[in-house]
Amino acid sequence: xxxxxxxxxxxxxxxxxxxxxxxxLKNRRxxxxxISAVLLLEAAGAVVMLLQKSAELTLFSMTKTLTVALRMxxxxxxFMAIAAFGFLLSGIYAFRYLGHSEREDSFFGFFLLSxxxxxxxxxxxxxxxxxxxxxxxxxxxxxxxLHDRTEESIRAALKYLFYSIAGAFLAxxxxxxxxxxxxxxxxxxxxxxxxxxxxGHEKLLLVVIFLAVVGFGAKAGMYPLHGWLPAAHPVAPAPxxxxxxxxxxxxxxxxxxxxxxxxxxxxxxxxxxxQMAWLGLALLTVFMGSMMAYREKVxxxxxxYSSVSQISYVLVxxxxxxxxxxxxxxxxxxFHACIKICLFLVAGSFIVNCGKHRVDELAGYGKxxxxxLWSFTLASLALIGIPPASGFVSKWYLASGALxxxxxxxxxxxxxxxxVSALLTAGYLLPITIQGFxxxxxVTIPEKNxxxxxxxxxxxxxxxxxxxxxxILSGCFTDAFSALANSMFG
Amino acid sequence: MHSCVxxxxxxxxxxxxxxxxxFKQNNGRAVHLYIxxxxxxxSVLVWGLILRCPEDxxxxxxxxxxxxxxxxxxxxxxxxxxxxxTLWPLTVVYAFEYMKEDARAxxxxxxxxxxxxxxxxICMAGNLFTMYCFYEFxxxxxxxxxxxxxxxxxxxxxxxxxxxxxxxxxxxxxSMIFLLANGADGSFALGGLLESxxxxxxxITKIFxxxxxxxxxxxxxxxxxxxxxxxxxxxxxPVTALLHAVxxxxxxxxxxxxxxxxxxxxxxxKGTWAQNVVMAFAVFTILYGSSRALKDGHWKRxxxxxxxxxxxxxxxxxxxxxxxxxxxxxxxxxFHAEIKMLAFFCAGAVLHQTGREYVRxxxxxxxxxxxxxxCFTVAALALIGIPPLSGFVSKWYLLTAAAxxxxxxxxxxxxxxxVSALLTAIYMLTTVRRAWFPGKNTEASGLSGTREANLKMTxxxxxxxxxxxxxxxxxxxxxxxxxRIVGLR
Numbered sequence: 001x002x003x004x005x006x007x008x009x010x011x012x013x014x015x016x017x018x019x020x021x022x023x024x025l026k027n028r029r030x031x032x033x034x035i036s037a038v039l040l041l042e043a044a045g046a047v048v049m050l051l052q053k054s055a056e057l058t059l060f061s062m063t064k065t066l067t068v069a070l071r072m073x074x075x076x077x078x079f080m081a082i083a084a085f086g087f088l089l090s091g092i093y094a095f096r097y098l099g100h101s102e103r104e105d106s107f108f109g110f111f112l113l114s115x116x117x118x119x120x121x122x123x124x125x126x127x128x129x130x131x132x133x134x135x136x137x138x139x140x141x142x143x144x145x146l147h148d149r150t151e152e153s154i155r156a157a158l159k160y161l162f163y164s165i166a167g168a169f170l171a172x173x174x175x176x177x178x179x180x181x182x183x184x185x186x187x188x189x190x191x192x193x194x195x196x197x198x199x200g201h202e203k204l205l206l207v208v209i210f211l212a213v214v215g216f217g218a219k220a221g222m223y224p225l226h227g228w229l230p231a232a233h234p235v236a237p238a239p240x241x242x243x244x245x246x247x248x249x250x251x252x253x254x255x256x257x258x259x260x261x262x263x264x265x266x267x268x269x270x271x272x273x274x275q276m277a278w279l280g281l282a283l284l285t286v287f288m289g290s291m292m293a294y295r296e297k298v299x300x301x302x303x304x305y306s307s308v309s310q311i312s313y314v315l316v317x318x319x320x321x322x323x324x325x326x327x328x329x330x331x332x333x334x335f336h337a338c339i340k341i342c343l344f345l346v347a348g349s350f351i352v353n354c355g356k357h358r359v360d361e362l363a364g365y366g367k368x369x370x371x372x373l374w375s376f377t378l379a380s381l382a383l384i385g386i387p388p389a390s391g392f393v394s395k396w397y398l399a400s401g402a403l404x405x406x407x408x409x410x411x412x413x414x415x416x417x418x419x420v421s422a423l424l425t426a427g428y429l430l431p432i433t434i435q436g437f438x439x440x441x442x443v444t445i446p447e448k449n450x451x452x453x454x455x456x457x458x459x460x461x462x463x464x465x466x467x468x469x470x471x472i473l474s475g476c477f478t479d480a481f482s483a484l485a486n487s488m489f490g
Numbered sequence: 491m492h493s494c495v496x497x498x499x500x501x502x503x504x505x506x507x508x509x510x511x512x513f514k515q516n517n518g519r520a521v522h523l524y525i526x527x528x529x530x531x532x533s534v535l536v537w538g539l540i541l542r543c544p545e546d547x548x549x550x551x552x553x554x555x556x557x558x559x560x561x562x563x564x565x566x567x568x569x570x571x572x573x574x575x576t577l578w579p580l581t582v583v584y585a586f587e588y589m590k591e592d593a594r595a596x597x598x599x600x601x602x603x604x605x606x607x608x609x610x611x612i613c614m615a616g617n618l619f620t621m622y623c624f625y626e627f628x629x630x631x632x633x634x635x636x637x638x639x640x641x642x643x644x645x646x647x648x649x650x651x652x653x654x655x656x657x658x659x660x661x662x663x664x665s666m667i668f669l670l671a672n673g674a675d676g677s678f679a680l681g682g683l684l685e686s687x688x689x690x691x692x693x694i695t696k697i698f699x700x701x702x703x704x705x706x707x708x709x710x711x712x713x714x715x716x717x718x719x720x721x722x723x724x725x726x727x728p729v730t731a732l733l734h735a736v737x738x739x740x741x742x743x744x745x746x747x748x749x750x751x752x753x754x755x756x757x758x759x760k761g762t763w764a765q766n767v768v769m770a771f772a773v774f775t776i777l778y779g780s781s782r783a784l785k786d787g788h789w790k791r792x793x794x795x796x797x798x799x800x801x802x803x804x805x806x807x808x809x810x811x812x813x814x815x816x817x818x819x820x821x822x823x824x825f826h827a828e829i830k831m832l833a834f835f836c837a838g839a840v841l842h843q844t845g846r847e848y849v850r851x852x853x854x855x856x857x858x859x860x861x862x863x864x865c866f867t868v869a870a871l872a873l874i875g876i877p878p879l880s881g882f883v884s885k886w887y888l889l890t891a892a893a894x895x896x897x898x899x900x901x902x903x904x905x906x907x908x909v910s911a912l913l914t915a916i917y918m919l920t921t922v923r924r925a926w927f928p929g930k931n932t933e934a935s936g937l938s939g940t941r942e943a944n945l946k947m948t949x950x951x952x953x954x955x956x957x958x959x960x961x962x963x964x965x966x967x968x969x970x971x972x973x974r975i976v977g978l979r
Contacts, residue, residue, distance in 0.1 A: 060878070060963055060964075061966065062877070062878055062883055062962060062963055062964070062965050062966070063883065063965050063966045063969050064966065066877070066883065066886060066965075068877070068878060128877060131877065132876070132877040132878065135876045135877075136876075139871075139876075143926075143927060146923075146927055148930075149927065149928070149929055149930040150929070150930055151929060151930075154923070154927070154929055157923075157927075158919075158920065158923065161915075161919060162912070162915065162916055165874070165912060165915045166912045169908040169909075169911050169912050170908070172889075172908060173889075173904065173905065173908050176886075176889045176890055176892075176893050176904065177893050179890055179893075180890065180893050180894060
């Protein structure tokens with residue numbers, strides 16, 4: 001039974017996503033009902049899976065070494081739940097957002113196909129399966145980016161495609177060597193290195209692991225393969241940008257997590273130059289992303305740069321290779337997903353309802369769109385890390401994990417960078433709120449509008465409330481996260 | 491008895507081709523039925539032999555003691571024959587539709603069927619001399635196919651092909667004479683023939699090995715003798731698909747396998763400068779072919795450049811001089827065959843239906859020819875190496891073999907292979923993108939009324955696409971067969 005559900009989580013959205021453009025349903029209500037049914041079922045399935053302990057299912061073996069198999073463990077549960085709920089809320093929002101767009105079927109088709117591939121990635125039980133779904137996510141989400149079919153969006157989509165594929169191949173190089181030096185390609189917490197085979201080849205192995213993480217890092221927007229993200233995320237329709245930034249980019253994080261903790265093992269890299277280099281790259285990305293966001297005036301682009309920075313917070317947490325910092329990273333995965341989806345949906349509301357793309361055009365909109373702007377403010381506070389909102393909790397664990405890590409330079413450098421970046425985050429988000437509510441004297445106040453109707457403002461409110469409440473209620477689940485983080489160390 | 495059947499398998503298509511000239515019609519149902527029947531019959535016969543025939547050698551003609559024409563159907567030959575015999579009937583069916591309005595179809599089918607017999611001869615050759623003879627025949631029978639259209643470009647391409655092939659064969663000839671002079675005149679044997687005949691100085695042996703490698707490498711489009719292959723893409727699509735992605739070019743790779751593992755043996759060459767030289771050229775060709783493919787906007791020529799790169803994947807496997815490398819090379823030989831044929835079939839179908847040759851003219855065609863482009867997408871993903879399609883499996887084994895070989899150059903090669911895979915992604919997926927997701931105002935004009943190709947073209951394409959998926963998902967039996975060929979089990 002549980003195996004069937006696991007398989008359905010992947011196949012159901014694929015079937016629906018494939019059928020949508022083929023059937024060409026005339027009745028729009030029916031179509032929306034169908035899509036929401038699929039998304040609701042996914043969310044329900046994810047909840048059911050959350051309650052289960054674990055499950056395994058072997059799909060097929062290409063050869064003896066190359067097996068495609070699914071397995072659910074704690075990490076998959078976390079990612080699955082985020083994906084299911086994030087897609088559900090973004091999907092509902094999209095009904096209204098895409099109301100006037102042609103090629104709606106193709107959008108929802110690829111939206112659902114991406115969801116299926118994500119579920120597969122979350123449930124992968126070995127490196128081969130994960131690689132398969134990693135590539136599929138790229139291929140299936142690329143059409144979301146070029147939905148508008150403008151020259152700019154096509155160029156951005158191709159950039160996304162080629163950066164991701166280049167990263168995947170870099171990672172594949174690592175996987176080839178890991179196949180030689182591990183006992184199995186399956187994920188084992190604590191890693192599965194065959195120390196006998198490794199002896200004498202440590203240097204080679206470290207180089208390829210380093211490259212593999214840089215490769216998977218492309219999807220997570222990590223320097224130096226981050227260039228595609230600020231180009232691709234903003235050109236997509238807002239609900240697509242939301243899931244791309246909040247969820248799909250995290251596929252890169254998941255891949256790194258699986259590779260480092262479940263295949264290589266944290267102990268092997270701890271204290272080596274590789275760990276230092278990773279931390280350096282991730283911290284650089286944190287700072288650079290915030291800085292670029294601060295300078296950017298186009299709303300969605302600003303949010304995309306912010307994602308570059310925030311996803312690297314998670315990576316910083318993972319690269320410290322201690323349970324505490326890793327726990328901060330895991331928490332930030334969930335919180336950032338929730339917050340960033342909310343922010344992108346807000347940006348989308350301003351585009352659809354007011355036609356405003358730039359942040360400096362939003363003066364005085366506090367009166368016109370109060371629900372939207374209030375939600376934006378709450379989510380912003382959470383992202384900056386004002387207690388008791390959620391971002392504070394994850395950053396707390398990140399910083400204290402860094403301080404207790406025992407790495408000489410990084411143990412104080414990382415908290416400093418995180419703090420500076422938090423200041424920059426406040427600097428690029430709060431002015432929107434301030435101008436919105438206190439526009440000054442010479443600004444014509446725009447008229448009140450309906451904020452896109454309930455289908456648009458409800459998801460935004462739900463997400464912003466979650467962004468705050470998850471922080472307040474974090475006491476309920478920190479133990480679970482702590483256990484999860486500890487379990488990754490074998 | 492079995493040996494006669496072997497000879498029959500070679501002579502059947504040859505005879506069928508020669509008898510074709512007595513047909514009154516130039517094209518049409520009767521010709522198609524006749525050629526189709528002959529091809530299918532040959533394929534059935536070959537498959538029967540693959541499954542049943544014992545591994546006896548059979549002397550046809552003895553010129554001198556060391557020069558004999560000898561047939562022997564060993565495991566490697568069976569493998570190649572299996573690929574050829576499976577793909578040939580599909581191509582013939584495709585060709586019936588593709589050549590429907592061609593005035594000289596009879597000539598085309600004559601040489602096409604002749605080439606089938608000659609290719610089988612290469613598979614069944616029992617020693618180097620026999621293989622060399624068939625190898626030369628293959629050049630002769632395929633030149634008329636390259637210049638079939640008789641345009642200026644076609645004639646020029648055929649001339650280049652002819653000159654380069656004969657030149658390369660001359661090098662191979664020198665290598666063969668060296669082997670014969672050193673007493674290696676027996677039938678092919680895994681592990682090489684030279685070990686027990688250490689007459690020549692080692693460095694001379696290595697020089698002659700390189701000569702042979704580059705000589706046979708001409709047909710496998712090894713740099714710097716690669717130029718003929720993209721030029722030859724002016725030929726009708728069935729020719730480019732089957733001969734220039736499978737039969738002819740893979741005969742080159744096949745001959746190199748024979749030379750390396752069955753004549754010289756890896757012991758003499760492994761770890762020396764000779765191995766480094768051939769591997770360096772193979773690795774360079776991988777990068778070179780893929781880069782040229784990226785640059786070329788002509789669809790079929792792009793695919794031909796891609797073939798140049800992919801053939802060197804196979805040669806890279808051969809040049810590793812390990813059993814794992816050999817196995818991986820063979821695996822890629824089989825999988826690249828089906829993938830590249832499918833890609834060419836799709837390009838041909840579009841050419842046939844719309845007359846469009848350049849990638850930039852494909853904007854939005856996916857809506858009008860969905861089946862062809864769905865198939866092309868499958869071929870593209872497989873060629874890039876997305877699991878679970880077959881291309882991933884061969885690439886996996888090629889790269890794990892490289893990681894296992896403990897040879898620095900092979901590590902570099904592994905890196906280059908992945909760079910080439912990225913280039914493959916770029917040149918294949920930009921094509922796919924144009925077809926399915928055209929820009930807002932750039933949809934190509936004059937598309938209305940374009941229709942999907944007819945069944946004779948789409949059915950072979952669908953079968954190949956299915957084959958790519960199935961051989962990828964269930965590649966264990968194929969891998970086992972290959973491991974038996976190379977002696978890994």
